[in-house]
Structure formats: structure tokens, C-alpha cells
Amino acid sequence: MTMNLFEKIFNYQIMSRLEESGAFAVTSHERSWLRAMLDHPAAADAFTPETMAKLAAVLQAEADIDIAEHVMEKASSVERQVYHPLLRPLRRIIAERQGSRISYRLKHGGMQHEQSGFPYKLEYSMVKREWYLLWYHPRRHMFMSTRLRNIADVQQEEISPARAEELLSKIAAIIDSRKEHAVIEVIRIYNRELSRIMYAFSCFEKEVEYFDDTDTYRIRLTFMGDECEYILSKIRFLGKRVRIIEGEKLQRRMRESAAKTLARYGIGEEHDQLNGEEQRVIFDSSS
Incomplete structure (x- = not known):
């Protein structure tokens, strides 16, 4: 059953009130x-x-x-530790906006001892199934991402509120410089699957716009540059339900993936007699 306009407005008002009140x-x-x-x-x-x-x-x-x-699990991969002992102290340091001294193992061996840093955020990778600490390295002026399993020790380091604000401003500038944008349009005949499509992009910052004259939805995504391939996997999963109308990098990668798919079946440029409409379908549903 399609939700009418009044239901949408009412639900939006409820969610907005809950968000404003912190509920x-x-x-x-x-x-x-x-x-x-x-x-x-x-x-x-x-x-x-x-x-x-x-x-x-x-x-x-x-x-x-x-x-x-109801569920039987077979041949599962080895589960890494869901909870890490450093999560609680790091969350406390982040909540109190304090600095830290971090000792961590390097990727190719060796150890960095007691590096002054400013912990910013904890993230869990659903792909790699492990926790990461995002933090700023003041001496190197770098925004770091370190696996918690590589961190040997963390000690809180007191810093002033003014210094914390300064570091947060630097981190915000770095994050903004790494952000990219793309606009995904929902093919009109699949409007009824909007909730499924939105769920595919649920972990990204997004805005949805509806165009009444064409009865189409457009989703404007904001994401980090290193998340492009993950977004592409979601778009390929959705197939011809969506198409990229803005975002040159994503469009180029989709064209490359479509070309590789055609080549896999022996269809090269010299044999490609597809018209514009057929090309659009392949672009929308390529995998």
C-alpha cells in the first residue's frame, strides 16, 4: 500500500521531534x-x-x-573479537574531548611508542569485521586510521578545551576535503521500492529530493573518497532500479565495469552495435 502525502508529513514530523529531543x-x-x-x-x-x-x-x-x-549456521569464517578492551577507555577519551598517547604496531613490523594524538571516532568495518580508531597526529599533521588490534596501549593526555576545538576544526577541514558527492536517480517504475533503495545507502550521509513533474526521486550522497568501490557495489546490487546522474568518477567506474562484462562474453567495441537505449540499460544493470 502506498503511503499518502499526509502520512509522510506526519511521520517526518514525529521523527524530527524525536531527533530534536534526543529520543x-x-x-x-x-x-x-x-x-x-x-x-x-x-x-x-x-x-x-x-x-x-x-x-x-x-x-x-x-x-x-x-x-x-529457525537458523542454522554452516562453514562460517573465524569470528574476530566483537568487543575490544580498548573500546571503553577510547570512548571515554573521545566523549571528554581529551588527547592521548598511543603505542601501536606498524603494518610492516616495528612499533611506534607513545605518539601524542587526538582520538576522534571509533568505526567498525562490516567488511573486515574489526574496529578502527580515527585520530589526528598533531606532529605529523595527519588524520590516521588504526586498527584497534594493532594498538598496544592508550593513555589519556590532558589538553585544554581551546586546543580540542582547534584540533576538531583541523579534522573537520581534512574530512571535508576528502568528501565526494554523487546523485543517484531512482528509475520511476521502481519508486515503490524506494525504502529498499534507501536502505542500501543507509550508512551514508544523504538527501532525498522528489520531482513532482516527473514523479522521480533523486538521492544526493556524500561520502569519503575511499568509499567509492563500496558505493559501486551497492549500485550494482540495485541493478536497473537506479542510475548515476552526477558523479563523474562513479560513472566512469560503472562504464569500465560494463565494458569488462561485455568483454567477458566476447563483445568488443568492433562488435558492439547496441543503440543508445540498450547501452543505458547495460549501464544501469551492469555487474
Whole structure:
């Protein structure tokens, strides 16, 4: 059933009010999932005993999720540690906007001892299944990304609020310089799948614009330069539901991937008699 305009406005107003008040809406399925996750071995390390007890009390009335009855896992890869002991101290340093002294192992061997830095953000890579620390190295004037498993030790280092603001401004400038933009248009006949398409780009900063005269949606994505290939994988997954209308780099990579696909089946430029419409279809659905 298609959501009408009034429902969209009402839902948008609710979400805006919740965001302004700092509230977070949680479904019953999410609460049941959280209760199940508290039984994970890593939960005892991730939460303090007080927090664990509070969550258990709040979620006591929630239904259990019996995953074992419906899901069977076979030939899974070795799971790295979901929780890392440095997560809690690093989160505290980041929340308090303090500096740190970091000792970490280098990629090709060796060790960097007690490097002064400013921790900015913790990120979890769903592809590599491990945690990363994003931090600024004042002496080298570099924005660093270090795997937590390569960090041997972290000690808090006091800095003034003025210095923290200065470093945050530098980090913001570096991040802005690395950002790229692209506009993805939803092919009109697939408008009913907008929620699925939006979910594919859920981890990126985005704005959605609707054009009433053509009944089309356009999604403006903002992303880091090194995330291009991941975005391309999402676009290929969506196939002919979407097309790139802005973003020369993404368009070029899609053309390259389409050409490689054709070459795989022995179709070269000298044999390519496709008309403009057929080329557009291949561009939209290439993999």
C-alpha cells in the first residue's frame, strides 16, 4: 500500500521531534534482539555490571528470540573479537574531548611508542569485521586510521578545551576535503521500492529530493573518497532500479565495469552495435 502525502508529513514530523529531543524509537523486535545479544560472551566485557543489570531489568518482559530453531549456521569464517578492551577507555577519551598517547604496531613490523594524538571516532568495518580508531597526529599533521588490534596501549593526555576545538576544526577541514558527492536517480517504475533503495545507502550521509513533474526521486550522497568501490557495489546490487546522474568518477567506474562484462562474453567495441537505449540499460544493470 502506498503511503499518502499526509502520512509522510506526519511521520517526518514525529521523527524530527524525536531527533530534536534526543529520543530514540526502539521497536519490540529490536528490544528482543538486544535481550538475546546480552547472552553473547562479549556482552560481559562490553558493559559494566551495573549497565548489564539495568538492561536485563528493562528487557525482562520482552519475548525471547529463538534463533536456533529457525537458523542454522554452516562453514562460517573465524569470528574476530566483537568487543575490544580498548573500546571503553577510547570512548571515554573521545566523549571528554581529551588527547592521548598511543603505542601501536606498524603494518610492516616495528612499533611506534607513545605518539601524542587526538582520538576522534571509533568505526567498525562490516567488511573486515574489526574496529578502527580515527585520530589526528598533531606532529605529523595527519588524520590516521588504526586498527584497534594493532594498538598496544592508550593513555589519556590532558589538553585544554581551546586546543580540542582547534584540533576538531583541523579534522573537520581534512574530512571535508576528502568528501565526494554523487546523485543517484531512482528509475520511476521502481519508486515503490524506494525504502529498499534507501536502505542500501543507509550508512551514508544523504538527501532525498522528489520531482513532482516527473514523479522521480533523486538521492544526493556524500561520502569519503575511499568509499567509492563500496558505493559501486551497492549500485550494482540495485541493478536497473537506479542510475548515476552526477558523479563523474562513479560513472566512469560503472562504464569500465560494463565494458569488462561485455568483454567477458566476447563483445568488443568492433562488435558492439547496441543503440543508445540498450547501452543505458547495460549501464544501469551492469555487474
